[in-house]
Amino acid sequence: MIEHLVVAPIVLPLAIAGALLLVDDRHHRAKASLSLAGALALLGIAALLVARADLATTHVYRLGGWPAPFGIVLVADRLSAAMVLLAAALAVSALWFSLARWHRAGPHFHTFVHFLLAGLNGAFLTGDVFNLFVFFELLLAASYALALYGGGAQRVRASLHYIVVNLAASLLFLIGVSLVYGVTGTLNMADIAVRVGALAAEDRVLAEIGIGVLAVAFFIKSGMWPLGFWLAPAYAAASAPAAAIFSILTKVGIYAVLRLWLLVFGGTSGAELLAFGGMATLLYGVVGMLASQRLGVLAGYGLLVSSGTLLAAIGLGGASATAAGLYYLGVSTLGVAAFFLLIELVERAREAGADVLAVTAEAFGVRTDEEEEEVGFAVPAAMAFLGLAFLACGLVISGLPPLGGFLAKFALMHALLREEASITAWSVSALLLGSGLAATVAFGRAGVRIFWASERVPPTIRLAEIAPIAALLALCVGLTVLAGPVLDYLGAGARVLHAPAAYIEEVLGR
Amino acid sequence: MELIIALGIGTFAGCGVWLMLRPRTFQVVLGLSFLSYAVNLFIFVMGWVRGGRPPFIEPALPADASAFADPLPQALVLTAIVIAFATTALLLVVLLAARGLTGTDHVDGEEPAE
Numbered sequence: 103m104i105e106h107l108v109v110a111p112i113v114l115p116l117a118i119a120g121a122l123l124l125v126d127d128r129h130h131r132a133k134a135s136l137s138l139a140g141a142l143a144l145l146g147i148a149a150l151l152v153a154r155a156d157l158a159t160t161h162v163y164r165l166g167g168w169p170a171p172f173g174i175v176l177v178a179d180r181l182s183a184a185m186v187l188l189a190a191a192l193a194v195s196a197l198w199f200s201l202a203r204w205h206r207a208g209p210h211f212h213t214f215v216h217f218l219l220a221g222l223n224g225a226f227l228t229g230d231v232f233n234l235f236v237f238f239e240l241l242l243a244a245s246y247a248l249a250l251y252g253g254g255a256q257r258v259r260a261s262l263h264y265i266v267v268n269l270a271a272s273l274l275f276l277i278g279v280s281l282v283y284g285v286t287g288t289l290n291m292a293d294i295a296v297r298v299g300a301l302a303a304e305d306r307v308l309a310e311i312g313i314g315v316l317a318v319a320f321f322i323k324s325g326m327w328p329l330g331f332w333l334a335p336a337y338a339a340a341s342a343p344a345a346a347i348f349s350i351l352t353k354v355g356i357y358a359v360l361r362l363w364l365l366v367f368g369g370t371s372g373a374e375l376l377a378f379g380g381m382a383t384l385l386y387g388v389v390g391m392l393a394s395q396r397l398g399v400l401a402g403y404g405l406l407v408s409s410g411t412l413l414a415a416i417g418l419g420g421a422s423a424t425a426a427g428l429y430y431l432g433v434s435t436l437g438v439a440a441f442f443l444l445i446e447l448v449e450r451a452r453e454a455g456a457d458v459l460a461v462t463a464e465a466f467g468v469r470t471d472e473e474e475e476e477v478g479f480a481v482p483a484a485m486a487f488l489g490l491a492f493l494a495c496g497l498v499i500s501g502l503p504p505l506g507g508f509l510a511k512f513a514l515m516h517a518l519l520r521e522e523a524s525i526t527a528w529s530v531s532a533l534l535l536g537s538g539l540a541a542t543v544a545f546g547r548a549g550v551r552i553f554w555a556s557e558r559v560p561p562t563i564r565l566a567e568i569a570p571i572a573a574l575l576a577l578c579v580g581l582t583v584l585a586g587p588v589l590d591y592l593g594a595g596a597r598v599l600h601a602p603a604a605y606i607e608e609v610l611g612r
Numbered sequence: 613m614e615l616i617i618a619l620g621i622g623t624f625a626g627c628g629v630w631l632m633l634r635p636r637t638f639q640v641v642l643g644l645s646f647l648s649y650a651v652n653l654f655i656f657v658m659g660w661v662r663g664g665r666p667p668f669i670e671p672a673l674p675a676d677a678s679a680f681a682d683p684l685p686q687a688l689v690l691t692a693i694v695i696a697f698a699t700t701a702l703l704l705v706v707l708l709a710a711r712g713l714t715g716t717d718h719v720d721g722e723e724p725a726e
Contacts, residue, residue, distance in 0.1 A: 258706060272699075
């Protein structure tokens with residue numbers, strides 16, 4: 103029975119999403135409880151998967167019992183399990199946050215989130231390239247709907263670009279997959295790795311082109327410069343809970359690069375491209391952060407900085423740099439997600455339009471049931487919480503002590519400079535430090551403008567909005583306190599990634 | 613046969629890229645459709661161009677790889693067609709919404725300054 107656990111993170115959100123479609127939107131309480139229960143169950147399953155990934159038992163699940171490479175396999179190794187856990191944690195907090203008001207701003211919010219989760223988990227768990235494409239499409243289709251969620255001209259305009267860019271990227275993905283299939287005759291990742299090694303020279307070129315085209319598709323998703331111009335406007339326009347979940351979408355591209363590149367090429371050819379692409383992304387993200395006028399855009403560029411750091415770390419280093427990179431991935435994703443949620447509350451303090459609407463609603467005696475159940479508290483506690491949370495987000499994203507962002511950057515630079523003290527490693531370290539400084543400047547400037555402004559309106563925020571932000575930041579603190587065990591776990595996962603023979607053996611059952 | 617298919621894929625892809633870079637949303641949608649036709653044909657061709665052969669092994673014939681067409685690319689194409697169809701439909705809705713909300717069919721939601 104327990105071996106079916108691997109498929110549960112895909113089946114459960116699909117089932118919940120299907121069930122949610124059947125519940126009418128008027129029963130929003132029932133919908134919300136079902137959705138949140140599903141997400142919490144997913145969190146439990148993911149935690150169990152993470153715990154089981156350390157055991158020596160088999161992590162491969164053969165769908166329908168078909169042997170690899172003919173059937174589709176799911177593989178829950180340490181990396182996949184950790185990514186599933188991260189996605190579940192983000193989903194729980196975003197859904198929790200949406201309960202305050204967002205989930206009633208339009209139809210089927212919970213359904214979209216669960217479809218997105220099914221796509222995310224499938225992409226993290228699958229061991230088959232075409233299956234990866236299908237799950238990518240599932241998560242993208244759900245993300246289109248979430249990007250549009252809430253409506254308005256701004257969102258529709260930003261989403262149009264987002265959708266077109268990602269559709270074009272999906273077509274590149276298909277070209278890459280079919281080239282690889284045409285040369286190797288298989289779609290199973292482990293089998294591809296075996297067969298690419300045994301190819302004749304002229305066929306190997308074709309396979310490398312195929313994987314190169316695939317990589318371009320992944321780079322577009324992960325926002326690598328010069329393919330990441332779509333990211334910041336689209337994420338800044340999305341509603342707060344949607345944007346919080348979106349902060350893991352770029353990591354799906356990074357995950358795919360990490361998995362396929364290390365599996366098929368063992369991290370040799372194309373390392374410079376990854377390193378320099380990552381550095382360029384880092385630089386672009388830093389410039390964007392300094393130039394951004396709006397907080398949403400700032401968070402979007404923060405994601406680009408984290409993508410760039412990760413790509414450079416993957417391209418440059420060995421197993422220990424990858425492990426540090428994965429730790430950075432977790433911390434920075436949680437930090438940016440908390441920041442996306444926080445932006446909504448901070449903006450509420452400054453949004454003139456929202457207050458006018460509230461005043462007119464009061465003047466006309468409009469009372470919604472929302473107001474009666476309100477557990478709001480105004481200044482100074484609200485403002486103090488917002489300030490502290492803003493500070494914590496800034497510390498995590500810019501990588502200052504004492505929070506996890508600092509440990510992640512420190513571990514990364516330690517690994518890079520110890521393994522090979524080349525010019526590239528030194529310049530990546532310099533860029534990492536520089537990006538921290540720039541992020542500090544950007545956050546400091548935004549914080550001064552928001553919290554030290556003279557005429558600010560104390561916002562009314564609810565417990566359901568504070569709690570998920572606090573939970574995400576608490577996770578960051580937890581990752582800091584437990585940095586040792588977490589880094590050990592990720593280090594073991596990274597060593598498996600860098601020595602893919604064991605993975606191949608396990609999947610192909612030889 | 614290979615030449616015709618290669619030229620066809622090239623034409624579709626060329627038209628698609630050109631249309632996708634145009635400033636009007638409808639042209640972009642058409643461009644993406646053309647590109648997806650090109651990609652679908654491309655996937656199909658990856659199973660090699662062989663006429664008159666079934667995509668399964670006939671019991672009467674020996675199980676010879678050259679006697680039947682590769683069924684997997686055909687299955688992949690079906691999946692890709694369905695997904696492209698669905699996303700194009702979604703994109704058309706977004707296009708209409710953008711047209712309604714911004715009052716223009718320019719991809720940036722505003723007419724460029726003269």
